[in-house]
Amino acid sequence: MTFPLTSDRQSVAHVRVRYAETDKMGVVYYANYLVWFEVGRCEWLRATEFSYRQLEAEGIILPVIEAHCEYRRPLRYDEEVEVRTRGTMLSPARLRFDYEIVLSGAADPSAVGWTEHCGVDLQGRPRRLPPFVRRLFA
Amino acid sequence: MTFPLTSDRQSVAHVRVRYAETDKMGVVYYANYLVWFEVGRCEWLRATEFSYRQLEAEGIILPVIEAHCEYRRPLRYDEEVEVRTRGTMLSPARLRFDYEIVLSGAADPSAVGWTEHCGVDLQGRPRRLPPFVRRLFA
Amino acid sequence: MTFPLTSDRQSVAHVRVRYAETDKMGVVYYANYLVWFEVGRCEWLRATEFSYRQLEAEGIILPVIEAHCEYRRPLRYDEEVEVRTRGTMLSPARLRFDYEIVLSGAADPSAVGWTEHCGVDLQGRPRRLPPFVRRLFA
Amino acid sequence: MTFPLTSDRQSVAHVRVRYAETDKMGVVYYANYLVWFEVGRCEWLRATEFSYRQLEAEGIILPVIEAHCEYRRPLRYDEEVEVRTRGTMLSPARLRFDYEIVLSGAADPSAVGWTEHCGVDLQGRPRRLPPFVRRLFA
Numbered sequence: 001m002t003f004p005l006t007s008d009r010q011s012v013a014h015v016r017v018r019y020a021e022t023d024k025m026g027v028v029y030y031a032n033y034l035v036w037f038e039v040g041r042c043e044w045l046r047a048t049e050f051s052y053r054q055l056e057a058e059g060i061i062l063p064v065i066e067a068h069c070e071y072r073r074p075l076r077y078d079e080e081v082e083v084r085t086r087g088t089m090l091s092p093a094r095l096r097f098d099y100e101i102v103l104s105g106a107a108d109p110s111a112v113g114w115t116e117h118c119g120v121d122l123q124g125r126p127r128r129l130p131p132f133v134r135r136l137f138a
Numbered sequence: 139m140t141f142p143l144t145s146d147r148q149s150v151a152h153v154r155v156r157y158a159e160t161d162k163m164g165v166v167y168y169a170n171y172l173v174w175f176e177v178g179r180c181e182w183l184r185a186t187e188f189s190y191r192q193l194e195a196e197g198i199i200l201p202v203i204e205a206h207c208e209y210r211r212p213l214r215y216d217e218e219v220e221v222r223t224r225g226t227m228l229s230p231a232r233l234r235f236d237y238e239i240v241l242s243g244a245a246d247p248s249a250v251g252w253t254e255h256c257g258v259d260l261q262g263r264p265r266r267l268p269p270f271v272r273r274l275f276a
Numbered sequence: 277m278t279f280p281l282t283s284d285r286q287s288v289a290h291v292r293v294r295y296a297e298t299d300k301m302g303v304v305y306y307a308n309y310l311v312w313f314e315v316g317r318c319e320w321l322r323a324t325e326f327s328y329r330q331l332e333a334e335g336i337i338l339p340v341i342e343a344h345c346e347y348r349r350p351l352r353y354d355e356e357v358e359v360r361t362r363g364t365m366l367s368p369a370r371l372r373f374d375y376e377i378v379l380s381g382a383a384d385p386s387a388v389g390w391t392e393h394c395g396v397d398l399q400g401r402p403r404r405l406p407p408f409v410r411r412l413f414a
Numbered sequence: 415m416t417f418p419l420t421s422d423r424q425s426v427a428h429v430r431v432r433y434a435e436t437d438k439m440g441v442v443y444y445a446n447y448l449v450w451f452e453v454g455r456c457e458w459l460r461a462t463e464f465s466y467r468q469l470e471a472e473g474i475i476l477p478v479i480e481a482h483c484e485y486r487r488p489l490r491y492d493e494e495v496e497v498r499t500r501g502t503m504l505s506p507a508r509l510r511f512d513y514e515i516v517l518s519g520a521a522d523p524s525a526v527g528w529t530e531h532c533g534v535d536l537q538g539r540p541r542r543l544p545p546f547v548r549r550l551f552a
Binding site: 163165168169170172173176199201202203204205206207208209210212253262 | 307
């Protein structure tokens, strides 16, 4: 098994912009895109009959170690948005997810970004991810 | 010891309105007042050389069982705000905090509210609060 | 037309608990229920082929003047939740929404609450709500 | 005037971790670091007798066009945190801020990151920043 392993699968999660997510500029506040990224990666994992909750039940968590976002067009209250996610296994203990935030019906993303994660146990020690995680990327 | 026991002490916590806390109406989003209430009651507890973190270390948490807020005047980005808090012990297991949200220098509160809390252990069972909590209200 | 006018209609919005919405107690942080209430009332208004965005386009906003929530059972990450909403017109300028937060498949609500709103124009002056709003409650 | 222009000035803003900012992992949720970055850059601007609010009064806003964060050590409820910020003017219309999130008393940052901003008018068109902004970086 050689890394990185990028899955062909792209998941799509749907969110509708909440009033709480806007700011006084009238558009979505920039930190909320990272919340949507998390919605996106949960959907990606869920679509594999695996959920993040399940991984936690095994005593492994996947904290974010790096996050990045490029904001191209603002999004507004009540708009419907797709969070398109792809996953890559970078090493036995590290994952990366790539995101596109797309206004429903639009050709180009309003924002793009990625996050990197490292498997750790509940004491915070790095841990190889169990085989069922690896299979998601095969 | 008869209930309710209301402490004479009022704590004051200072917050400055964050951009993230505004919404597209240009004012503070209504749910964020409950976040400030929490800042207020932590300050109230801290001022007694007791912190909520300490209570948790004893295996007791104080979840909110009821919350209420009246919004009288909007607050805006970058404004300095005082969170004035008073505490009442309603029964051996229940507390209430009363809050005033006051724009610095203003005579009247911009909002007022209260929360009620019940001591529970980590399994969610109601628990009498330890004596050091009771003394705060004496 | 006599007030209060309570519509028979109940809307149901679906939310799934986000990681961002949990706190260190492992359950949904209490202020986030007010965010869900807002999701609920938007859905209620949308279901009438009327949206809050449309009202704003007419120069009227509906700020919350009072909010209340009772927390009965905690909710956890990834759970699916229904936000059931009913609307009442209290007077020509005031509305009330009642909410039930129900874990999917559960018999009883995990939380219940309500909000009161007053129609104001962009200068903050109270305004009677336009006839198309009143018809929603007829 | 040649770009980039990096100011020597570093501002320090103080935040205390709020309960609302933690997640079920027991640590600060990753999107909240971007909220703190915003607190940091407001402080940086305020310390120059210039505030972001003042810029908005001139009809110019500074939306984030890119954000990045590296998470090195988790932060926990009630901890006191410094947000250390430096500013750079990249071009007549673009700014960059660099942040260090440091647990009070610690030698090394718990997280580091940066944001890039572009001056735009209220119609969203790019705008050169007014001279008083440039002087901040001289």
